[in-house]
Amino acid sequence: MKVKFIVALIMTIFVLGGCAMNNDKESKSSSANEAKEFPDVAAFEDEFTREFLESTQPTREGYYSFLSKTGAYKMDFPEGMKINDKSYSIDPDKNSEVVIFSSQNSNGTFIDHHVEYYSFINDPQHGRDQIEGRVGVEIKFEEVPSNYDQKLEIAEYEYENSSGIVSLITKDGVDGQIQTFSSLRCSNDVEENVCKQQIEDEKAEIKKWLKSIHLISKESE
């Protein structure tokens, strides 16, 4: 029986040829070498964050082009920040994606951005309610002009030791929406007045940054 087994195997091998097993992974050259070619900023130093960045050419000073893994949106990514792979999540059917990124070294202000995409939430009112629910204080959304053909609504809130800016991005004719949450806080050693000023400056910068987030309509892909 054993002999037959082997004969059958050998016979079949010629039929099969070499068609089996061809998913060799592309061999990656050592990342240490590659890293040298990247801009010397926190975003590119982190391997996980790098996976999202489309180009080493900045889109404007301090920002690089980011493409979400769902392919649902693009935005400018701040060079001094890093995506936390532990809290990153994307569902298997690419219907939702949560990206959380934080400042790495700071001049006294620390920022966390949460950019969350949901393909199944369409109603802007639902989005606004959810955002308000999650920040837990009453907020007022204001529509601001966006760089793209979409609707950008922004609201601000204050906690005792930190402040935040949230936004909702929707687009007529495109399913889904983006909800963003940015929180800002000063380190303990910063004086209150200085902190206030820094936060104000950063807020202005964040408002500018929010305009770079844009939903990609599936048709235009």
Added chain:
Amino acid sequence: MSEDIISGSEFKTRLIDLGYKDLSLKELELNIRQIYMEENGELLEADIEILKSSDIESDFVKDSGYDGIAIHINTVEKEEVYVISEGTQDLPDWLYNIKAMLAGQTIKQAQATDVFVQEAKEHFNVDDNVKVNGLSHSLAHNNNTIALLSFDNVYSVNGAQLNYYQLFNTDFRFNDAVKNEFSFNTDDEVYNLSPQDLHDFAMTYYGDKADKIDQVISTDDPLYAVSVVRGFFTLGSITMVDTNPDVPGLRELIADIPDDVIKDFQELAIDFAVASNQGGTNEGIKELIGIDVGAFKDKEGMELAGHIIANYDTMVRALNEKLPPLLDRVQTVTANSDEIFGSLEEAGYITERQKEVTVDHLTRIEKSLIDIENILKDNVNLRDKLNNPFLGAGNEIVTILRLASNLVEIYMSYVEIEKTGILKRLESIKDSHGLQEMLSSMSDGLKSYIGADMIYTSTSTKGEPIKVNISAALRMYQKSIPILEAKSTKISNFEKAIKDELDESYKDEKRKVQDEIDQVESSPSSYRFLLSKHGYYPTFNKEIKSIRVHEIFYPLEDNDFDEQLEELKKSVESGKLYIEKYRQAIEDLFEEEENVSQLFDLSRRI
């Protein structure tokens, strides 16, 4: 605050169970009324409106994976909404959710739950003053409690617990409070905190929410057992129930095993359990190694070789993909197999022999997996070197032979493990996560449950107590009457048909003949032509003065169905009698104050 319309663990659990059945809106409503009547001994005098998540926007369920039912109950004095969340049913989505939840990541399902609740409130046109109650099982508990803002309270059975990393990323006030408490500045630092400190802080922080959450948990629930790992905290008023008294529950066993070992075992177990839940043990194995070992069954020698060769390509591809993560996890498990299977044995989940065979064969499987990994590696390296996918038959032969012999070894080990019956033993663990085992252990006086049916136990007779499935009895009683009535209608239709088709048409025909006769008799002159055969010449002057018909109508025969009709009618009567006797027999088993009689009466009015 006055009592909710739907109260009691049993009622709520049965309602959650209802959510898993694929019922139409009408069926759902009837079932809700039925359960209400059984549990409360009175009819639910209220309007019921129901919305299924599948009935809102077309892509919502498909994209979000959320499956739920919202029920709006309006008794005029009181209005409430109940939302039954089933979590996810789709397999990959379920896996994603539970893994992401274990890692403290996903809030997708909570967001989806929230959208559904909002949609439901709009659909029912209720404002924020109307109480919204969340009912959930398993994963849905996690979603419902995260989405607690949408709910006034949450009741859950065997729920997946809250995870404080998940909440840190979801609830920004909590996020802020944690940063203040532990003096750090950015989100990624949260993973550096001591899990115990974070756990304790979360418990205190969310303390005030605890009274909005009611949970019933089986001590044997595997999901409860795994929530001992870092990240989870159990919030709310908890009722622990030992649903499987034969075993002590897994949680204590798991508490002794290191965190990362649990994680690996957990993932193996989740993959295996979920896949085998869908397609049996073979499907479970297939999920793990990517190969359908079930197809090896009953094959040996040539046939087995033929099968392996025929599927060689698919197998290698599947192995290549599934192997590395599997090997990692298997190695963690084998490295700790004495602890894991030792404590399972100690606790009585498995026998000593089952333990020994399993540990032995797991080690062999590990060896084979390492072998396979090396073979695949060599093969790939060689291809790289030669830069040629056609490696030459010689090399492929060796590869195939080595792979095949390892696969056969794995399969043999699997067969040996399976033979011990350990997999079947472990499957009973899964039952402890279900609603029905929970319901079965809920009993209140003479009331208990089998499946989702309510059981009454009679003690009024001497000897062994008699258990009566009241739900089934009521269903039979309720449904028999419409059936008997339908039969009755058919019988009278039949009776009418006999009358129409036989009696009436006989009369009809008779009348037609009589009309003809009358016509002939009343105008005899018009029948003069009948005399024509007697001649036509001019002197002919005979005429007909009168015609008399001497008619005889024979009566219609064989048209008497009275006897048969009587028989049929009797069968309906005896059917009714039988049902009433059956009802009486059940009533007699119970005391009057147990109101069984009333339940029968009410069941007719639903």
